[in-house]
Amino acid sequence: MRDALAIALLILAPPALADPAPARQAELEHLVIQDCGSCHGLKLTGGLGRPLTAEALAQAEPEGLALIILDGIPGTAMPPWRPILSEEDALWIATYLKSKEPAK
Amino acid sequence: MNRLLAALLLSCLPLAAAGEDLATGDLGLVIERASGTLLLVDRSDRAAVARIEGLGDLSHASMTYSPDERFAYVFARDGGLSKVDLIQRKVVARTVQAGNSIGGAISDDGKLIAVSNYEPGGVKVFDADTLAIVADIPAAGKTIGLVDVPGRRFAWTVWDTGEVFMGDFSAAEPVITPLGHAGANPFDAVLTDDAHTYLIGLFGEKGVTAFDLWSDTPEPQKFLTDYGKEGEDMPVYKMPHLQGWAFTEGQYALPAVGRHEVLWVNRETNEQVAATPVHGQPVFIIAQPASPYVWVNFATPLNGVVQVIDSRTHAVVATLEPGKAILHMEFAPRGAEVWMSSRDDNKVVIYDTRTRQQVAEIPAEAPSGIFFTARAHQTGL
Numbered sequence: 001m002r003d004a005l006a007i008a009l010l011i012l013a014p015p016a017l018a019d020p021a022p023a024r025q026a027e028l029e030h031l032v033i034q035d036c037g038s039c040h041g042l043k044l045t046g047g048l049g050r051p052l053t054a055e056a057l058a059q060a061e062p063e064g065l066a067l068i069i070l071d072g073i074p075g076t077a078m079p080p081w082r083p084i085l086s087e088e089d090a091l092w093i094a095t096y097l098k099s100k101e102p103a104k
Numbered sequence: 105m106n107r108l109l110a111a112l113l114l115s116c117l118p119l120a121a122a123g124e125d126l127a128t129g130d131l132g133l134v135i136e137r138a139s140g141t142l143l144l145v146d147r148s149d150r151a152a153v154a155r156i157e158g159l160g161d162l163s164h165a166s167m168t169y170s171p172d173e174r175f176a177y178v179f180a181r182d183g184g185l186s187k188v189d190l191i192q193r194k195v196v197a198r199t200v201q202a203g204n205s206i207g208g209a210i211s212d213d214g215k216l217i218a219v220s221n222y223e224p225g226g227v228k229v230f231d232a233d234t235l236a237i238v239a240d241i242p243a244a245g246k247t248i249g250l251v252d253v254p255g256r257r258f259a260w261t262v263w264d265t266g267e268v269f270m271g272d273f274s275a276a277e278p279v280i281t282p283l284g285h286a287g288a289n290p291f292d293a294v295l296t297d298d299a300h301t302y303l304i305g306l307f308g309e310k311g312v313t314a315f316d317l318w319s320d321t322p323e324p325q326k327f328l329t330d331y332g333k334e335g336e337d338m339p340v341y342k343m344p345h346l347q348g349w350a351f352t353e354g355q356y357a358l359p360a361v362g363r364h365e366v367l368w369v370n371r372e373t374n375e376q377v378a379a380t381p382v383h384g385q386p387v388f389i390i391a392q393p394a395s396p397y398v399w400v401n402f403a404t405p406l407n408g409v410v411q412v413i414d415s416r417t418h419a420v421v422a423t424l425e426p427g428k429a430i431l432h433m434e435f436a437p438r439g440a441e442v443w444m445s446s447r448d449d450n451k452v453v454i455y456d457t458r459t460r461q462q463v464a465e466i467p468a469e470a471p472s473g474i475f476f477t478a479r480a481h482q483t484g485l
Contacts, residue, residue, distance in 0.1 A: 035404045038342050041181050042163030046204055077307060079339030084405055
């Protein structure tokens, strides 16, 4: 019964991208803090780029954020990261940003 | 008798006992950006001698030194301005003067510290002794490229509007003069070592804008407006920094924004004379003192490499791999050594500039900027 429920839930769930492997997640976290941090601040509180704290992104959809990460914002300093990041990576980063505890 | 007494008194002073700690000319500070600390280093000993805490968010931090090389003024991302005493090895004054700041400068007489702010945008000026505020100049956006100009003046530029300003603080009341418009989204600016030309790099359009600060009425002069016409620009994963812009062999060596190139411009005519294809998007291009060479580091993800270019031939003469994520390079003032921060290897590596071989390394926590006290005597730093 349990299994059947789990399968039913799986079928009903929207098609989701797989999370990157744990080692890749660690790399992505490092990239967010260090490289995104170059413009957005190591604590993501903003710099040349806008703040990326969970609070600042509260209204944003993860899928929309992932697109911004992948394609950048033309006419601004936000570059497209598609040459470096996969769609799975970008969505993981978007979700990570939205759930990240404020830095001390 | 008096003399004897004076000599006796002098010998009793604790400072005299710590005499060797009074020399700061071969010291430097390394920003440890993740932990918000500074590593005090001794250039001659190639060693770290102390770690200084309590600096705030140092994700984009820089500093400048007092004329006596005793104090460092550290400008932190979180708006903190800290005064660090290299002899006591601690923060001796600190003010959080804005929400978000980007850099600063010290006046030519060492009396004033100016800080360039993102949020709220503008420039604030402080007394170098006490860090008491002296002037607060708002701007219509994020201020960048703040430099000291002889005569107790500072120049700065506004990212959002492209406006350029000169602030004169030589009298009781500051006089702020708009110099004109640099162009779309200036990302950084630098003053040439002779304080003649204020060069402003543009991100929102191709080109560099120069202002002749020896002129009584400087006019914007735009150049390099059509580099890399053919071919698509590449994404810029880290803004180039201009403070290290190399001036050598009568040329400027400039980073091509969105191109993996170093551009060479004749300093007299502002005409491009050459382009050197390089490993990645240049971040710092720094002249090795007393030599024809410039050293270049690169934006992520190509930041594990440093290249050396000969300014006479414009050819890459060495490609080095000093460590992972090389963020900054600082030369010994006479050029014998270069210190490079390897953020992801948690170390500062020291290279001999003649052999281009590593001679030492110092452990450091995610190091970024390296600042030797000799900067105290350089205009524009």
